[in-house]
Structure formats: C-alpha cells, structure tokens
Amino acid sequence: MQSENEDWESLSLSLKNRVGQMQDADFETLALDVFRFQASHNPLYHLYLGLLGVEVNSIASIDQIPFLPIELFKNHLVQSGFAPILFQFESSGTTGQIPSKHIVCDPAFYQSQAKRIFESNYGSLNDYHIFALLPSYLERSTSSLVFMMDYFIKESQSELAGFYLNQYDALVENLKAALLTDRKIWLMGVTFGLLDWVDSGQDFSFWKEAVAAGRVMVMETGGMKGRRAEWLREEVHAFLQEKMHLPQVASEYGMTELFSQAYADQAGVFTPGVSMRVLLREVNDPFGQVTQAGRVGGIKVIDLANIDSCSFIETKDLGSLEPDGIRFKVLGRFDNSEQRGCNLMLAQGWGTNQEEPSS
Structure with a gap:
C-alpha cells in the first residue's frame, strides 16, 4: 500500500507542476498523461471505463477519451488518489435537486x-x-x-x-x-x-x-x-x-x-484557460463527435486543473465551436433526462445508495 500511495502522490505532484507551467502546445500530451493517471487512480472513472470496455493503452488522442457524465458528481465521490479532502465545493441547484460536490484537496x-x-x-x-x-x-x-x-x-x-x-x-x-x-x-x-x-x-x-x-x-x-x-x-x-x-x-x-x-470579452464567445479545452458530442449520441464549426453539440470539458478529481467531464450544456476549434459558445442546456453514461452505471447496480468502490 505504501508504494501505491507513493506512486499516485509523486504522479499527482508531477502533473500539477506540469499544469502550472504548461503552454498551449503542451495540452494534448499532458491531457493523455492525466487520463492515464486518472484511469488508474480514480476508482469511479476506472469503473466507468471498464463498463465501456475501454482499453486505456489504446487511447492515443484526446478525442478518443471517454468523458465522465457530470451527474455522477451528485451522488459519488469523484477522487483521483488519496489526498486528504480539506473541503468540498457544492453547486446551488434548485429546490428539490441534489447538489453536485467537488472535492478540494489543494486549494x-x-x-x-x-x-x-x-x-x-x-x-x-x-x-x-x-x-x-x-x-x-x-x-x-x-x-x-x-x-x-x-x-x-x-x-x-x-x-x-x-x-x-x-x-x-x-x-x-x-x-x-x-x-x-x-x-x-x-x-x-x-x-x-x-x-x-x-x-x-x-x-x-x-x-x-x-x-x-x-x-x-x-x-x-x-x-x-x-x-x-x-x-x-x-x-x-x-x-x-x-x-x-x-x-x-x-x-x-x-x-x-x-x-x-x-x-x-463580448458576444458570448468564450476563450478557455490554458488548462481547459472544450470538445462537442452529438446531441443524441454521447460518444459521437461534433467537429464542424457552428454546429450545435453537447459540451465536453477537459480541465487539467482537476488532477485530484476527474479532468474529463461531459456536461449538460449545449454549445458550438468557433472556426479556430478552441473558442466556443454556450447555447443552452439538455433536458433533465438521464444520459447514457449514468444509466450505464445504474445498470450495474451502482446507484445512489451504493458504496464507492475501494481502490
């Protein structure tokens, strides 16, 4: 157990140092390294990838990376590694909704x-x-x-x-x-x-x-x-x-x-921070890709600052990409129906009252 803890801890520190110094050109290589780290050291994400039948070593580009449905932040611990959780951010939501929770280990x-x-x-x-x-x-x-x-x-x-x-x-x-x-x-x-x-x-x-x-x-x-x-x-x-x-x-x-x-700055055209990238999925297929500028799709976010949680998140937002493939617009929201990824977890009996898998 000690060697396993030392392994994730040194990897986590190394990745954070790289994110803190990264430039735009470093994004894809670093994103793939973060993916491999979280695929091994995040129990929830590891289980999700297993249910999808994903072979981690076969992922060679960021558009092949599976994204964790954002709804899972509502009912499950999303953590990579074993760092002490100092506190959690919590979403506001509306009356009757379960808030999302995001752990903070390194404020x-x-x-x-x-x-x-x-x-x-x-x-x-x-x-x-x-x-x-x-x-x-x-x-x-x-x-x-x-x-x-x-x-x-x-x-x-x-x-x-x-x-x-x-x-x-x-x-x-x-x-x-x-x-x-x-x-x-x-x-x-x-x-x-x-x-x-x-x-x-x-x-x-x-x-x-x-x-x-x-x-x-x-x-x-x-x-x-x-x-x-x-x-x-x-x-x-x-x-x-x-x-x-x-x-x-x-x-x-x-x-x-x-x-x-x-x-x-204006007109609702967003420029993501250096540690962030937006990809789009087909509206009716969470695993289909949208790459054409101006076409509406579901927003998927790569956030390399999420080292301690999960960096690959499928949101409930709809958007479009600008011609440069980096900047984006937010155009609305999906309805409240569960998406395929969450249903996949529930189908395995890992519902809201289940214990998190041990590492």
Whole structure:
C-alpha cells in the first residue's frame, strides 16, 4: 500500500507542476498523461471505463477519451488518489435537486490556476478594484465562485473591493470612490443580481466617462438560479448594455465541477484557460463527435486543473465551436433526462445508495 500511495502522490505532484507551467502546445500530451493517471487512480472513472470496455493503452488522442457524465458528481465521490479532502465545493441547484460536490484537496493549486487564467486574459489583479455582486452565491459557504472571488479580492489589495448582496447604495458609493483612483473597475455579477440592480432604478450615468475610457468591465456569470425567467445571453447583454451605458458585457464560464474557467470579452464567445479545452458530442449520441464549426453539440470539458478529481467531464450544456476549434459558445442546456453514461452505471447496480468502490 505504501508504494501505491507513493506512486499516485509523486504522479499527482508531477502533473500539477506540469499544469502550472504548461503552454498551449503542451495540452494534448499532458491531457493523455492525466487520463492515464486518472484511469488508474480514480476508482469511479476506472469503473466507468471498464463498463465501456475501454482499453486505456489504446487511447492515443484526446478525442478518443471517454468523458465522465457530470451527474455522477451528485451522488459519488469523484477522487483521483488519496489526498486528504480539506473541503468540498457544492453547486446551488434548485429546490428539490441534489447538489453536485467537488472535492478540494489543494486549494492553493486551484487559486494559482484561476489567477493565471484571469490574468492571461485581463492583466494583473492589482490593476483592478473588484466588486462582486453575487447574492445567491454569498448565501452559501460552499460556492467555488465565492472562494475564487474572495481570493482575487485579497490578491488585488484594494481597500474598496468587496462582496455585495443588494446593498446598492454602498456599492455605488464605493464605485464612485474607485473611479477617483488610477485602477480599473471589475464588476462581477450573477445575472439576476445585475438585472435586479438595474430594476431598482439605479442611474448609471455616474460611470459613463470611465466606461468610455475603458476603465469599467462588467462581467456576468450566466443563469437566473430560479430567481427570474431565463433569458438568452444576447438578450441579457443587450439589456445591460442599454441600461448601464456599456459597449459590451463580458462573461465567465465556470462551474462547481471545474477548477478552470473560460472568459468572453463580448458576444458570448468564450476563450478557455490554458488548462481547459472544450470538445462537442452529438446531441443524441454521447460518444459521437461534433467537429464542424457552428454546429450545435453537447459540451465536453477537459480541465487539467482537476488532477485530484476527474479532468474529463461531459456536461449538460449545449454549445458550438468557433472556426479556430478552441473558442466556443454556450447555447443552452439538455433536458433533465438521464444520459447514457449514468444509466450505464445504474445498470450495474451502482446507484445512489451504493458504496464507492475501494481502490
């Protein structure tokens, strides 16, 4: 057992070091090494691959890698290796739904990757006053977004930065103070929180000059979390741009089950972080590939920051790829029916009340 523990521990550390230093050209080779590591050291993923009849050594490219259905994060421990679990991120979901849980064994690694991805897109956190309007997330202590933003706020070393529920007067007062400094402003808001702020009657003319100078970035996280009727992203952006006097609205694509993020400056076209890649599956076939630009498919995410859990996740989101094959759009969601991968697990009697297999 000691040699087995030493084996996974040294491999895990080596992979994390490689992810922390990786460049775009390293992605496929590193993804295949992560796949082999998790196929051996993640009991749930190992079982799933076995049920599919996958021969691990026959996988030679990332488009051949099977992706774990995201629903399994709801009912099973998804862990590679045996590192102590310090805490878990938990999804919000809606009433009556089982939340997804994502283990955190190495929070510093998650933070460093999140910071690297943000700063590669938008520059140093020290250039910003960060304002986080995240009402639904702040009501939970297990939100990965709040954990990330709390780290970003501390790293920015701004005395004006902070979190807000619906304290609009205080938010505006601190925004106005921030406008008197040399830093830029980053307002990160859950979508319904931004819409509620607009509906409060707020006059946004106070920052028109700073917006025109390119000093204000408003970013939405997507989704209404059951608080309002769902809008298309284009509708949300058009509404916010008009009411808040903005030339564009940025977006973040992330989720409880991912340690990496993708960002879109405008128009909902996301650029994945260096440790993240999106592939598409056929809507009616989880094992069919969609490679044609602009064609709708189910989003599958490779997240190489998920060393301690699983890096290959089949989501419930629908999207399309841009012509470069890297950037992508998020276009909607699958319905609530179970997908083939989960049914395969259940068919083997490994349901929600079963014990996890031992390593």
